[in-house]
Amino acid sequence: MISYYFQFDFVRYAFLVGILIALCSALFGVILVLKRFSFIGDGLSHTAFGALAVATVLGVSNPLYVVLPVTAVLAVLLLKAGQKRKIKGDASLAMVSVGALAFGYLLLNIFPASQNVAGDVCGTLFGATSILTLSTFDVYLCVALALVVTALFIILYGKIFLITFDENFARSMGIHTGAYNTVVAIVTAVIIVLAMNLVGSLLISALVVFPALSAMRVFRSFKGVVISSAALGVSCAAIGILGAVVSSVPVGPSVVAVNIIAFLLLFAVGKALKRE
Amino acid sequence: MPDIVCKGISLGYGGKVIAEDISFTVEEGDYLCIVGENGAGKSTLVKTLLGLESPIKGEVLVDSKISKNSIGYLPQQTELQRDFPATVWEIVLSGCGKSLFFGKKQKAIATENMKKLGVDNLKDKCYRELSGGQQQRVLLARALCAAKRLLLLDEPAAGLDPVATNEMYHLVMDLNKQEDITVVMVSHDIKAAVRHAKHILHLGDGEMFFGTAHEYSHSKVGIRFLNSDKCGRCGE
Numbered sequence A: 001m002i003s004y005y006f007q008f009d010f011v012r013y014a015f016l017v018g019i020l021i022a023l024c025s026a027l028f029g030v031i032l033v034l035k036r037f038s039f040i041g042d043g044l045s046h047t048a049f050g051a052l053a054v055a056t057v058l059g060v061s062n063p064l065y066v067v068l069p070v071t072a073v074l075a076v077l078l079l080k081a082g083q084k085r086k087i088k089g090d091a092s093l094a095m096v097s098v099g100a101l102a103f104g105y106l107l108l109n110i111f112p113a114s115q116n117v118a119g120d121v122c123g124t125l126f127g128a129t130s131i132l133t134l135s136t137f138d139v140y141l142c143v144a145l146a147l148v149v150t151a152l153f154i155i156l157y158g159k160i161f162l163i164t165f166d167e168n169f170a171r172s173m174g175i176h177t178g179a180y181n182t183v184v185a186i187v188t189a190v191i192i193v194l195a196m197n198l199v200g201s202l203l204i205s206a207l208v209v210f211p212a213l214s215a216m217r218v219f220r221s222f223k224g225v226v227i228s229s230a231a232l233g234v235s236c237a238a239i240g241i242l243g244a245v246v247s248s249v250p251v252g253p254s255v256v257a258v259n260i261i262a263f264l265l266l267f268a269v270g271k272a273l274k275r276e
Numbered sequence B: 001m002p003d004i005v006c007k008g009i010s011l012g013y014g015g016k017v018i019a020e021d022i023s024f025t026v027e028e029g030d031y032l033c034i035v036g037e038n039g040a041g042k043s044t045l046v047k048t049l050l051g052l053e054s055p056i057k058g059e060v061l062v063d064s065k066i067s068k069n070s071i072g073y074l075p076q077q078t079e080l081q082r083d084f085p086a087t088v089w090e091i092v093l094s095g096c097g098k099s100l101f102f103g104k105k106q107k108a109i110a111t112e113n114m115k116k117l118g119v120d121n122l123k124d125k126c127y128r129e130l131s132g133g134q135q136q137r138v139l140l141a142r143a144l145c146a147a148k149r150l151l152l153l154d155e156p157a158a159g160l161d162p163v164a165t166n167e168m169y170h171l172v173m174d175l176n177k178q179e180d181i182t183v184v185m186v187s188h189d190i191k192a193a194v195r196h197a198k199h200i201l202h203l204g205d206g207e208m209f210f211g212t213a214h215e216y217s218h219s220k221v222g223i224r225f226l227n228s229d230k231c232g233r234c235g236e
Helices: A009-034 A040-058 A064-083 A089-110 A117-126 A136-155 A157-165 A167-172 A177-199 A204-218 A222-246 A251-275 B042-050 B088-094 B104-116 B132-146 B162-178 B190-196 B213-218 B220-226
Strands: B004-013 B016-026 B031-036 B057-062 B071-074 B150-154 B182-186 B199-203 B209-212
Touching (some): A009 A040, A009 A157, A009 A251, A136 A177, A167 A177, A167 B042, A167 B132, A177 A251, A204 A222, A204 A251, A222 A251, B016 B042, B016 B057, B016 B199, B042 B071, B042 B150, B042 B182, B088 B104, B104 B132, B162 B190, B190 B213, B190 B220, B199 B220, B213 B220
Parallel strands (some): B031 B182, B031 B199
16 A cells, blocks of 8 residues: 555655655754754744745745755854853744744735635644655755765764763864854754755754654663664654655654654653663 | 973953963973862863963963873863763763774773773763763773873862762872873862872962962961861871
8 A cells, every 4th residue: 555655756755855854853863952952943943934934925936045044044143142142042042933933924924925824834834745745856955965964974973972972072182163063053954944844843843852862761872872863763754754645644743743652662661671 | 391381371251351370380290289269260271271262361381292182181071961871982982082983092092091990891881870980980081092191180079979089089199190191180179189289279369379289288378278277298
C-alpha cells in the first residue's frame, strides 16, 4: 500500500525533504539544547512567519529570498544578545517573536494576497500541506542546504564539542568561538526556514528539541547522543510523514506526535536503565 | 626568561577599571596563588594571561617557548556543564586538540593524564554522574593534555567538600613538584594558598601584594586576610 503512494513525485519529494530537514534539525538541536537555546527555534520561526507575510504582501516571487536573510540576521543578533546585552536573551526573544507574529498576521489581513487568509495562515503556522506542494526548485534547494549543513556538522564536530561543553577552554585552545557561534546561528536560521515547509512555524521547536532530548534520556556520551538524535529525528520524520499521507492528516502535527511518542518511550527506557 | 612577566597592567571591561597597576613575575616551576576578594579581578587576570582578554594598560609577556596552545587552562565550571552528556574519555581527549579524529599519540597522552589524576577507571562514565571532585579531576586531566609546562587554574576547589578540596590541592602540588609544571592558581581559600604556593599575588583595593607565601603571612594584608597573627608556614 505504501508503494502506491510512492508512485507520486510529490510524496517522494516530501519524504526526501522531510527526512533531510529532520536530520539537520536533530543534529543542531543537540547544540541548541545543551547551550540552553531551545526556545530560539520557536522565536526564529515566528519571526520567519512575519518575514513571510511581508514577502507575500510584496509579491516576492520566492519568499525564501526574504525570509532566509531576515531570519539569519535575527539569529545572529539573538545569540549574541543571549550572551552580553542587558535585556536577557529570553526576554528579547519573546518580544521579537510575538511582535513578528502579530505584525505578520496584521499585514496579511490588511493586504490580503488571496481569498482565504485564515486558511493560508493556518497552513503556514502548522505546515498543513506545504511540504506536499514543493516545487522542484524547492526540493533541490532543500537537499543542497541540508547536505551542506550536515557536512558542516561532521567537519566541525571536534570544535563543536569543545565549544558546547566549555567555551572558555575552547578559547584558550585558540578557537574563535565568536565565529563558530555565528555559524551555528546562521545554520539554525537556515534549518528553521527549511523546516517551516515541513511542520509549519509553530511546531518547529519540536523538530529541533525532541530528538536531542530523547537521545539524552538514554545515551551518555556526546557521540552517542549526536548519532542517536540524528537517527531518531530521521525515523520519526519518516514514520510521521508516511502516517500523515496514508491517513490524510497534516504532516506537521503527525511528525511532532511521533516525536513525542519516541520521547516518552526513551524516557521510560532511561528510567529502567537507571534502576538496574 | 621567566614564564610570565606582567608589567603594570590594569584590568577591566567596558571602560570600568577593576584592578590597577599589577606587576609580578612567574618563574619556571613556580607556584603562584592569586587571592583577593570577589570582584577583585582574579578570573579576569587569568583570562588576560591566556590572551583571552587584553589589559587596559601595561603588558603581559609570556615566554616564547610557551605557545598560546600549550597552556593548560581549568576554567570555573559553568551551570550547563553539570548535566552535559559526555564521557570522561571524550572530555579528556578534547584537550588534545580540535580535530575530528585523534591519533594514537593523542590517545596515549589522554590515557596517561587520566592515570596521573586517578580518573582512568572512570573512562566510560558520564560526566554528569561524577562527584564534584571527580569532575574537577577530569577537567584538570583535560587541561594537562593541552599543557606542556604551564597550568592556569581558576578556583579548582570551588564547590568541593573539604576532603576533595584537600585532594585537589595535593594533586596540584604534586604536578608542580614532580612534573615540574608551572602553576598559576586563583583561590579564595587563603590558608590553603599560603600552605601550598611559593608565591602569592593579592589583588584588592589599594592592597596589592606580590611576594613569597612566607612574606605574605607576615605582611599587613596577609595578616588581616589570614585573620591570624601566626604565619601559615613557619608558625610564628
